[in-house]
Amino acid sequence: LIAPVQQQALLKRHRDEVVEDVMDRMWAIWGQAIHWVLEQAAGKDAIAEQRFFVKVGEDQIALKPDRIEPLEKSLYIDVPANWMFPKDAPQFELIDFKTPKVWAILMGHKHEWEIQTNIYAWALRKIGINVTRIRIECLLKDWDFTESLRDSRYPPEKVFVIKDVPMWQDNTVESYVKLRIHEHKTARQLPDDQLPPCDMSERWASPDEYAVRKKGGKNALPGGKGFISVEQANIFARSKEYATEVEFRPGLSRRCFGSGDYKGCPVRQFCKQFKTLPAPKDRSIVSQTEF
Numbered sequence: 001l002i003a004p005v006q007q008q009a010l011l012k013r014h015r016d017e018v019v020e021d022v023m024d025r026m027w028a029i030w031g032q033a034i035h036w037v038l039e040q041a042a043g044k045d046a047i048a049e050q051r052f053f054v055k056v057g058e059d060q061i062a063l064k065p066d067r068i069e070p071l072e073k074s075l076y077i078d079v080p081a082n083w084m085f086p087k088d089a090p091q092f093e094l095i096d097f098k099t100p101k102v103w104a105i106l107m108g109h110k111h112e113w114e115i116q117t118n119i120y121a122w123a124l125r126k127i128g129i130n131v132t133r134i135r136i137e138c139l140l141k142d143w144d145f146t147e148s149l150r151d152s153r154y155p156p157e158k159v160f161v162i163k164d165v166p167m168w169q170d171n172t173v174e175s176y177v178k179l180r181i182h183e184h185k186t187a188r189q190l191p192d193d194q195l196p197p198c199d200m201s202e203r204w205a206s207p208d209e210y211a212v213r214k215k216g217g218k219n220a221l222p223g224g225k226g227f228i229s230v231e232q233a234n235i236f237a238r239s240k241e242y243a244t245e246v247e248f249r250p251g252l253s254r255r256c257f258g259s260g261d262y263k264g265c266p267v268r269q270f271c272k273q274f275k276t277l278p279a280p281k282d283r284s285i286v287s288q289t290e291f
Helices: 003-017 022-040 100-104 109-125 145-150 170-187 230-238 272-274
Strands: 051-056 059-063 067-069 092-098 133-137 157-160 209-214 244-249 282-287
Touching: 003 170, 022 092, 051 170, 059 109, 059 133, 059 170, 092 109, 109 133, 109 170, 209 230, 230 244, 230 282
Parallel strands: 092 133
Antiparallel strands: 051 059, 067 092, 133 157, 209 244, 244 282
C-alpha cells in the first residue's frame, strides 16, 4: 500500500520480464530468518506474525504485524477523550522489526516506517486491539564498532530502537489509506508512460550538496556539510585556521540507481521517469583554501 504507485504498477505488469540474481535475495532471506527467530521468542501473551484483514469501504487490506504485546498498566498512556476504547481498556504495543543498513538510519529513511506502523495500529484498533504505543527495533546488518567510536551520528549499538513512534489520528490514517487505495486502483488503468512519478522520498533521493573537509581529509568537518551552494561552503571553509577543500557531493536517487550492494529498482528499464533522471556523478573537489 505504501510502496510507490508507479513501481507497483510496473511490477505487476512486467513481473514475468523482471530478472533477479538469486544472490541479490541473500539479505531478504537473512531478514526472513531474523523474523522467524524473533517470532519463536515471543512471549505467551504476545501475538506474533499473525495475518489480519480489515475492510476499507468496498476494499480489503491485509496486514501481518511482527508482534503485538500487552502493556503493563504502568506504561498505559492517557488516551484522548474521543478515543474509540474505554479509558480502562487493556492497552497494547505494536513492535515492528527491521533489518536495514546503517545508512537508512543516518539518512533518516524512517517516514515510511512510521506510515506502515501507523496503518497497522489503526487497522488493529478497528478490529478491537487497543494499540496505544508503537516501537521499531532495527537490527543493523552492517554495523561497525570502529565507526561507532569515530562518528557521533553513527548508531552506538547493533540494535537501534525507535521508541514511541508518533501516533497518527485515526481519521488521518484512514484518509491516507483510502487515498492510496484510490491511487493504486487508478494506476491500473493507466499506460506505463502516464503513471504518476515517484517523488524524492519514494526515490530515496538526496539533493546535490557541498561539504568542507580538511585538505587531504576524507570526512566533512563538524557542521561542514549540507551546503546547497559552493558559495556557502566557501564561507565556512574560509572561517577555518587551516587548509580546507570544498567537495561537491552529487545527489542520488538510491531506490532507482542502487547504492552499495542494492542494485536499484527492478523495473527501471520499463520506467519513463527513470529515463529522465540524470546519471550518477562522482564526487569532486571544486575549491580549496590555503592557510
